Every structure is written in C-alpha cells, then in structure tokens.
Amino acid sequence: MRGPLPFRLAPVVLIIIGMGSVVGTMSAKQIDPRHYEILGLTLFKDEMKDVDRKLGSAVEFRPPGSDFAERCYASTGRDGTLLVLQNWAGTLVGFRIYHDSPTDNEKCIRTSAVSAQIATAGGLRLGLTEADVLKLLGKPTKTTSDSFTYHEDAKSRIKGKEGLFEYTDVNLRFANSKLVSIHVVHTVRD
Numbered sequence: 001m002r003g004p005l006p007f008r009l010a011p012v013v014l015i016i017i018g019m020g021s022v023v024g025t026m027s028a029k030q031i032d033p034r035h036y037e038i039l040g041l042t043l044f045k046d047e048m049k050d051v052d053r054k055l056g057s058a059v060e061f062r063p064p065g066s067d068f069a070e071r072c073y074a075s076t077g078r079d080g081t082l083l084v085l086q087n088w089a090g091t092l093v094g095f096r097i098y099h100d101s102p103t104d105n106e107k108c109i110r111t112s113a114v115s116a117q118i119a120t121a122g123g124l125r126l127g128l129t130e131a132d133v134l135k136l137l138g139k140p141t142k143t144t145s146d147s148f149t150y151h152e153d154a155k156s157r158i159k160g161k162e163g164l165f166e167y168t169d170v171n172l173r174f175a176n177s178k179l180v181s182i183h184v185v186h187t188v189r190d
Contacts, residue, residue: 004084021181034122036186043186045170046092058109079116094185128179164188
C-alpha cells in the first residue's frame with residue numbers, strides 16, 4: 001500500500017536538497033594562495049623592506065578611511081597601470097592593480113616592474129573576462145552587476161599565530177566585460 005503523496009515525495013525532495021548542497025560545495029573553492037603573490041612579493045609574509053629592495057622606496061600615505069598605509073608604483077609605459085601596496089605594521093598585507101587617474105599617478109614611483117601584464121603568481125590580471133576569473137577562482141562569495149568578491153576566513157597555520165584567523169578578501173571590478181581592478185588583502189585577526 002502506498003502512503004499519501006507528501007510522504008512519497010519526501011525522499012525525492014531530500015535527494016534534490018542533498019544534490020544542491022553538493023553542487024554548492026563543489027563550486028565554492030578555497031582561494032589559491034598564489035593569488036597572494038605579486039612580483040615575487042607575498043602578502044603577510046614579506047615586509048616593506050622587501051618591497052623597498054625589489055621596487056624602490058616610495059612615499060607612504062594613508063587614504064581617508066583606510067586601515068593600511070599605502071605605497072604606489074606606476075608603469076613606465078603608456079598603459080597607465082598602477083600597483084598600490086598596503087602596509088600593516090611593516091608587513092605587506094594587500095595590493096591593488098588598476099589603471100591610473102592623473103591624481104593617483106602623481107603619488108607613484110615609476111618602475112619597469114609594473115606593466116599591463118602584471119599578474120599574481122596564480123594568473124589573476126587585468127583584462128580577464130568573468131569566465132576567465134571563474135576558472136581561476138571559482139564561484140564568488142558575492143557578486144554585483146560589475147564585481148566579484150571572494151572572502152575566506154581560516155585558522156592560522158603560521159607558527160606563533162595559531163590562535164588567530166587569517167582572512168582574505170579578493171575584490172574584482174569589471175567594465176565592458178573585462179577585469180579593470182584587482183584588490184587583494186590577506187592578513188590575520190583575532
């Protein structure tokens with residue numbers, strides 16, 4: 001004898017819900033730590049003295065509302081590419097890559113290390129399409145009509161910082177279906 005319809009459908013509903021959670025888990029992936037590395041400098045590992053040695057010393061400034069002091073490096077070419085590095089207590093914790101405006105460019109030191117081809121060690125660079133970014137980073141934590149945001153919190157595996165959490169934010173902005181701004185922050189919090 002068969003039971004009422006709601007009881008017969010219950011196993012089907014559970015299977016569908018289970019499949020949805022597996023698919024959701026499969027599409028979300030951990031942020032590849034190679035995206036914490038730019039020009040051979042690694043976030044929350046290298047210090048600003050390493051930046052000075054690699055790129056030269058730049059004037060540090062703190063934008064209004066920012067938690068981090070910043071240094072700016074500009075391409076020597078006509079592409080207008082900027083790399084802004086973020087400093088927290090002498091440690092490199094973030095970077096932004098984008099194209100300049102005249103006022104931003106005045107704060108920057110020009111260097112041949114920065115160019116339109118600048119990319120993270122994992123291959124994240126300006127000009128990628130949304131599909132390219134999805135292949136590299138997977139499903140975003142949050143999306144808007146012109147941006148992807150990836151966020152990750154994990155217990156620190158760094159010796160001496162085991163009680164802290166490492167967090168990573170990757171904020172990407174698109175225009176005309178191409179990546180025009182990359183902002184990556186990787187640091188710890190308690």
